[in-house]
Amino acid sequence: MTDTLPTPVPGGLDAQRLREAYRTMRTIRAFEERLHEEFASGDIPGFVHLYAGEEASATGVCMHLDDRDSIASTHRGHGHCIAKGVDVKAMMAEIYGRRTGACQGKGGSMHIADLSKGMLGANGIVGGGPPLICGTALASKQQNTGGVGVAFFGDGASNQGTTLESLNLASVWGLPAIFVAENNGFAEATASAWSVAADNIADRAAGFGIPGVIVDGFDFFAVHEAAGEAIERARGGGGPTLIEVKFTRYYGHFEGDQQSYRLDEVKQARETVDCLKAFRSRVTGTGLLDEAGLESIDGEVFALIDAAVAEAKQAPRPTRSDLETDVYVSY
Ligand SMILES: Cc1ncc(C[n+]2csc(CCOP(=O)(O)OP(=O)(O)O)c2C)c(N)n1
Incomplete structure (x- = not known):
C-alpha cells in the first residue's frame, strides 16, 4: 500500500494521519480492555473507570491540538490522557501506584496529569x-x-453549576474554549434521558449565545470534523463552542459495577456501531489503508500494553519519604 490516495480522504486526513487516528483509538481500547482484566486480579488500588467505547471522542478532538493547548478531563480520563500524548507506560505505572508513574504513583487512575503535554489532569470532581x-x-x-x-x-x-458557570464565563469573555459533553447515557446508574433537562445537552448552548453541535460519538470522522471547526473558530478569536458527543460506554460506571440498570445496549453497540470497526471499514472500503497495515498497528499496540503492564508490576512503590515531596510548587 502506498501513501498515494486514490479516493477523497475523509476530513482531509492523509494516510499517515489516518494511521495515527487508528493507533490512538486502538491504544485506548487495548489499554482499557487490559485494565478490565488486570483490575479483577486485585493488584490495582483504588477505583478505575474505563473509557472503552468512547475512543472516537478523545481522538477526534485531540488530533487538532498541539503543545499550546490544554485539556481537562474527568474520572474516566485514560482516553483523554492517551489522545493528548501522555506516555502509556507512565500511565500504567501510575494506575498501579508505582513510583515510575506519571505522578510518581501518588495519584492513580483518577488523577493522572502531565502538564508538559497540556493534560491538566483526570479529575475525581x-x-x-x-x-x-x-x-x-x-x-x-x-x-x-x-x-x-x-x-x-x-x-x-x-x-x-461549575459547568454552567464556565459556559457563561467563556461566552462573556470570548474565550478560546471548547466544551465537549460526552453523553454516554448514564451518570453512574442515572439515565441522562431522565436527569438532563433538555432533549440535548448541546441545545443549552443557545442560552449562552454560543454554537452547540451534536455528533455521533461512534463516528471518528464526525467528531474530528465538528472539533476541527470549533477549534479553528476558537483559535481565530471566535469564542467557545459546546459539542455534545453521543455514545455508550462499554463497561460499567466503575470496575465492579453490576450494571443492573441497563440491558443489551452494549452488545448491540459493539456489534453495529463500534468506532474502531466503523473506522476500519471506512478507510479500507475506500482503499485508503489496508487490513494488513491496520493489523500491524494492532500488534505494536498490544506489545506496548504488555510491556507497560509487565514494567508497572515490577516497578517500586512510593516510599514513606515520598509523601513529603511534590507537596508545594516552587516558582
Ligand atoms: C462533585 C461530585 N459529585 C458527585 C460525585 C460522584 N460521582 C462520581 S462519577 C459520577 C457520575 C458522573 O457521570 P457523568 O458526568 O455522566 O460521567 P460518566 O461517568 O458517565 O463518564 C458521580 C455522580 C463526584 N465524584 N463529584
Missing part, C-alpha cells in the same frame, strides 16, 4: 474540569498564544 479550562483559555487569550482549552465532561457533569 464531577464538573471540576470546565472552570480549569476557562483559566487556561483566558491565559492563552491574554498572552496571545493561539492556544485553546478543551474541557471533556459527562452528561452528569453537564448539570453541575
Whole structure:
C-alpha cells in the first residue's frame, strides 16, 4: 500500500494521519480492555473507570491540538490522557501506584496529569474540569498564544453549576474554549434521558449565545470534523463552542459495577456501531489503508500494553519519604 490516495480522504486526513487516528483509538481500547482484566486480579488500588467505547471522542478532538493547548478531563480520563500524548507506560505505572508513574504513583487512575503535554489532569470532581479550562483559555487569550482549552465532561457533569458557570464565563469573555459533553447515557446508574433537562445537552448552548453541535460519538470522522471547526473558530478569536458527543460506554460506571440498570445496549453497540470497526471499514472500503497495515498497528499496540503492564508490576512503590515531596510548587 502506498501513501498515494486514490479516493477523497475523509476530513482531509492523509494516510499517515489516518494511521495515527487508528493507533490512538486502538491504544485506548487495548489499554482499557487490559485494565478490565488486570483490575479483577486485585493488584490495582483504588477505583478505575474505563473509557472503552468512547475512543472516537478523545481522538477526534485531540488530533487538532498541539503543545499550546490544554485539556481537562474527568474520572474516566485514560482516553483523554492517551489522545493528548501522555506516555502509556507512565500511565500504567501510575494506575498501579508505582513510583515510575506519571505522578510518581501518588495519584492513580483518577488523577493522572502531565502538564508538559497540556493534560491538566483526570479529575475525581464531577464538573471540576470546565472552570480549569476557562483559566487556561483566558491565559492563552491574554498572552496571545493561539492556544485553546478543551474541557471533556459527562452528561452528569453537564448539570453541575461549575459547568454552567464556565459556559457563561467563556461566552462573556470570548474565550478560546471548547466544551465537549460526552453523553454516554448514564451518570453512574442515572439515565441522562431522565436527569438532563433538555432533549440535548448541546441545545443549552443557545442560552449562552454560543454554537452547540451534536455528533455521533461512534463516528471518528464526525467528531474530528465538528472539533476541527470549533477549534479553528476558537483559535481565530471566535469564542467557545459546546459539542455534545453521543455514545455508550462499554463497561460499567466503575470496575465492579453490576450494571443492573441497563440491558443489551452494549452488545448491540459493539456489534453495529463500534468506532474502531466503523473506522476500519471506512478507510479500507475506500482503499485508503489496508487490513494488513491496520493489523500491524494492532500488534505494536498490544506489545506496548504488555510491556507497560509487565514494567508497572515490577516497578517500586512510593516510599514513606515520598509523601513529603511534590507537596508545594516552587516558582
Ligand atoms: C462533585 C461530585 N459529585 C458527585 C460525585 C460522584 N460521582 C462520581 S462519577 C459520577 C457520575 C458522573 O457521570 P457523568 O458526568 O455522566 O460521567 P460518566 O461517568 O458517565 O463518564 C458521580 C455522580 C463526584 N465524584 N463529584
